[in-house]
Amino acid sequence: MPFSDFHGNSETVHRIREMLARERFPQGVILSGPAGSGKYTLATMVARAMNCLERPTADGLPDFCGKCSNCVRIGQAEDLSPLCAQAVEARDALKETEKKETRLFIQTHPDVLVIPPDPPQMMIKVDQVRHVIETIYFRPSDGRERVFIFTDSAFMKEAANSLLKVLEEPPDFATIFLLAENAGELLPTIRSRSMVLQLKALSLDETEKYLAKHRPEWTPQQRALVSQLSQGAVGRARNFDLTAYSAARNDALTILKTALRSGEHSELFKTTETYRAGADGRSKTELLLTCLYSLLQDLMFLDSGSPDLVRNTDLRPELQKLAQSASFDWLVTASDRLSEVERGMRRNLLRSLSLDAFEAALERN
Numbered sequence: 001m002p003f004s005d006f007h008g009n010s011e012t013v014h015r016i017r018e019m020l021a022r023e024r025f026p027q028g029v030i031l032s033g034p035a036g037s038g039k040y041t042l043a044t045m046v047a048r049a050m051n052c053l054e055r056p057t058a059d060g061l062p063d064f065c066g067k068c069s070n071c072v073r074i075g076q077a078e079d080l081s082p083l084c085a086q087a088v089e090a091r092d093a094l095k096e097t098e099k100k101e102t103r104l105f106i107q108t109h110p111d112v113l114v115i116p117p118d119p120p121q122m123m124i125k126v127d128q129v130r131h132v133i134e135t136i137y138f139r140p141s142d143g144r145e146r147v148f149i150f151t152d153s154a155f156m157k158e159a160a161n162s163l164l165k166v167l168e169e170p171p172d173f174a175t176i177f178l179l180a181e182n183a184g185e186l187l188p189t190i191r192s193r194s195m196v197l198q199l200k201a202l203s204l205d206e207t208e209k210y211l212a213k214h215r216p217e218w219t220p221q222q223r224a225l226v227s228q229l230s231q232g233a234v235g236r237a238r239n240f241d242l243t244a245y246s247a248a249r250n251d252a253l254t255i256l257k258t259a260l261r262s263g264e265h266s267e268l269f270k271t272t273e274t275y276r277a278g279a280d281g282r283s284k285t286e287l288l289l290t291c292l293y294s295l296l297q298d299l300m301f302l303d304s305g306s307p308d309l310v311r312n313t314d315l316r317p318e319l320q321k322l323a324q325s326a327s328f329d330w331l332v333t334a335s336d337r338l339s340e341v342e343r344g345m346r347r348n349l350l351r352s353l354s355l356d357a358f359e360a361a362l363e364r365n
């Protein structure tokens with residue numbers, strides 16, 4: 001899995017590899033970019049290039065083999081969310097007193113430490129940074145460079161201040177990556193001690209090419225749809241659950257159609273009925289709301305004469321038909337009502353109740 005497998009942002013990747021070639025890699029690096037733009041993937045690639053035992057080059061610049069024991073072990077941390085879920089589960093199984101003292105870390109190689117935000121607050125906590133301070137001065141054991149990857153820019157205040165201390169005097173053999181959707185979320189004093197590298201979202205065309213390689217089982221039409229919906233975030237695009245999305249979107253479409261042509265209630269109740277209970281009820285309902293928003297937005301684009309902005313491209317003819325019976329005012333009210341449903345969900349009101357209320361409110365409208 002060498003650098004050529006990283007999609008998009010080729011200038012930034014080139015710059016990183018040049019710094020690797022000069023063996024003057026900055027010790028504090030902020031990788032900023034939208035969710036899914038590949039910040040974490042790129043950071044683990046750099047960690048592999050720094051520690052690869054084969055040290056291959058490609059186009060005259062450092063690369064990594066992906067096969068040596070260092071590359072393989074570092075690569076095991078690439079799929080982060082299941083590892084985090086496991087770590088959280090392991091902590092939940094501990095005794096109350098131990099639980100309080102245990103912080104989240106992901107480590108698949110002795111020289112590479114991944115520091116994810118710690119639940120339930122989902123922030124980087126001071127104990128996590130302390131652990132980095134306590135261990136950063138140990139020399140690398142199996143590789144050449146020690147790499148620390150903070151995967152989120154949400155730091156508790158004390159944690160941010162401690163991080164500042166490490167960034168003031170890191171050892172020569174250590175590199176700290178700070179991943180951020182927006183570098184501005186980090187303290188100015190942290191930013192001034194780091195090099196900021198920006199990753200951009202991919203273009204539609206680039207995302208489709210990426211999907212052609214990684215999701216060959218999807219039709220070109222499906223790839224085009226997912227590219228639209230993931231807005232240049234390749235990570236999100238690649239892991240997109242097309243089946244769940246299609247099912248939720250069908251239901252969202254039924255709800256909107258019913259609201260627009262009142263009188264066909266049997267179909268509607270069949271739809272909202274399935275959102276009543278079950279353990280996966282919440283995420284299922286959230287996906288339904290996402291789909292409702294996305295369809296309402298597309299209807300607004302059509303209504304305001306901007307059909308090029310429609311994201312559910314495969315539904316265009318159907319949406320055009322719907323747009324004819326939905327006035328702009330209706331769409332605005334529908335979006336307002338939908339945010340009321342969302343607020344209700346956050347306050348844990350009965351899910352089905354608020355969905356039905358949404359429907360009723362639309363009809364009155």
Ligand SMILES: [Zn+2]
Nearest residue numbers: 052065068071
């Ligand atoms: Zn290697």
